[in-house]
Amino acid sequence: MSALARRPGDQPVDYRTFLDRASSVAPAIVLQASYANGLGIIRDLGRLGVPVLACDSNPRALGFRSRYAAARLLADPALDEEAFLRDLEALGHQLPQPGVLFPTHDEYIWPVARHADRLRAWFHIPFSGWETMQRLADKEEQLRAAWRSGVATPRTVFIKTERDVTSPEVASFIFPAIFKPAESLAFKRRFKRPVLEIATREALPTVYARVADCGTLMLQEIIPGGDDELYTVGSYLDAQSQPLALFTGRKLRQHPRQFGTARFAESLWLPDLADAAVRLLTELRFHGVSQVEFKRDPRDGRFKLMEVNARHWLWHALATASGVNLSWIAYRDALAQPVRAPQQRDGQRWILTVKDLLASTKEIAHGELSARQWLTSLRGTRVDGVLAVDDPLPGAEAVWRVSRVIAHRAGRRWLPAATRPTRATTAEKEDVEL
Numbered sequence: 001m002s003a004l005a006r007r008p009g010d011q012p013v014d015y016r017t018f019l020d021r022a023s024s025v026a027p028a029i030v031l032q033a034s035y036a037n038g039l040g041i042i043r044d045l046g047r048l049g050v051p052v053l054a055c056d057s058n059p060r061a062l063g064f065r066s067r068y069a070a071a072r073l074l075a076d077p078a079l080d081e082e083a084f085l086r087d088l089e090a091l092g093h094q095l096p097q098p099g100v101l102f103p104t105h106d107e108y109i110w111p112v113a114r115h116a117d118r119l120r121a122w123f124h125i126p127f128s129g130w131e132t133m134q135r136l137a138d139k140e141e142q143l144r145a146a147w148r149s150g151v152a153t154p155r156t157v158f159i160k161t162e163r164d165v166t167s168p169e170v171a172s173f174i175f176p177a178i179f180k181p182a183e184s185l186a187f188k189r190r191f192k193r194p195v196l197e198i199a200t201r202e203a204l205p206t207v208y209a210r211v212a213d214c215g216t217l218m219l220q221e222i223i224p225g226g227d228d229e230l231y232t233v234g235s236y237l238d239a240q241s242q243p244l245a246l247f248t249g250r251k252l253r254q255h256p257r258q259f260g261t262a263r264f265a266e267s268l269w270l271p272d273l274a275d276a277a278v279r280l281l282t283e284l285r286f287h288g289v290s291q292v293e294f295k296r297d298p299r300d301g302r303f304k305l306m307e308v309n310a311r312h313w314l315w316h317a318l319a320t321a322s323g324v325n326l327s328w329i330a331y332r333d334a335l336a337q338p339v340r341a342p343q344q345r346d347g348q349r350w351i352l353t354v355k356d357l358l359a360s361t362k363e364i365a366h367g368e369l370s371a372r373q374w375l376t377s378l379r380g381t382r383v384d385g386v387l388a389v390d391d392p393l394p395g396a397e398a399v400w401r402v403s404r405v406i407a408h409r410a411g412r413r414w415l416p417a418a419t420r421p422t423r424a425t426t427a428e429k430e431d432v433e434l
Helices: 015-022 036-046 081-094 106-114 130-137 139-148 162-166 184-191 201-211 271-283 317-321 326-334 353-365 371-377 392-413 426-431
Strands: 028-031 052-056 069-073 099-103 156-159 177-181 196-198 217-221 230-237 243-255 261-267 288-296 303-309 349-351 381-384
Touching: 015 069, 028 036, 028 106, 036 052, 036 317, 036 326, 081 106, 099 106, 099 326, 106 130, 106 184, 130 139, 139 217, 139 271, 139 303, 156 162, 162 201, 177 184, 177 201, 196 201, 230 271, 230 326, 243 271, 243 317, 243 326, 243 353, 261 317, 261 353, 271 288, 271 303, 288 326, 317 326, 317 349, 317 381, 353 371, 353 392
Parallel strands: 028 052, 028 099, 052 069, 349 381
Antiparallel strands: 156 217, 177 196, 177 217, 230 243, 230 288, 243 261, 261 349, 288 303
């Protein structure tokens, strides 16, 4: 598939200039650039002079608006993996030298890992192959690796058949609890969420009937405590699973609460937590950028594993703002020019302003947050996941899209109840963040 001839908004893409620059500086190829995750990598590297190509199946990807990247459409690997691989190979033929691949979502990283041998002629791949990534894709294996490496986890029972639902272990389980899939990608596509909550023991059979065909499930306790008890270890480990970059931080707010994605976070160095994450990743023989998420259990003060994401995560730009540029460390190591990241700076804060403003306004209206608490919390905020003075177009596009959604929803309220659409409009589906 050929390079985009136009950006959204009919602005020309300087793809030829990208290729010219890539002849002297190894390029970075960001796979899936629709939102803050990919946009963060584009800015991490583009600001340091690396020629960056943003690739996505969506022609409206925010990364296509960045001044730091040229743009190229690729097939969607979730719909046609072979077409995606052929598109990558076609791109490789055009590059004047091998580029460094940065897949930002599981839909992209798994196919690249599965076919790494096929792609290495054209690209540097700074992360594990499929033998290791297959273990990361399996949440059951993540959990068992945590137990082997002495990392605490929530109480968990594996549910493989209907018979397991009535086992003695389940009979002694405390509710509410959650079902978490061992294989998360298909589950998220189907239910539009990473877990399903089970409010009571009596509800267990009904919820299980909805997910019985989803393979191995984990019945897991819900760790009490607020969203500000969720901590992340971000890292880059080299091919020998040695850490070249380490960052720790925590969420302060997420949306929706309890099982949502970050909208506000801060850097906070916790060496013992970093050590626990590295033990786990070493046990998995992992190589690459990852996020290991924990929740501190207020009942015993222990940090308990939530999940491992074998890639950059939504708010990784906070690590960069704190002095730990994971993208740059991975890029350099891929080119056999390894460097170690410095110690992070604490107290930096990251925000998705549009998302946090909308969610916080609702929480203030419902008495869940005070306006003073919200304003005070913003001190120390150094980076927005989308808005940036030196790269304004992605942020302007995001604000316009969210404004469009708000306008559509406001307009629906004026419609008679009988004529209101029961599902999200096309505009809402297209414009709400990934």
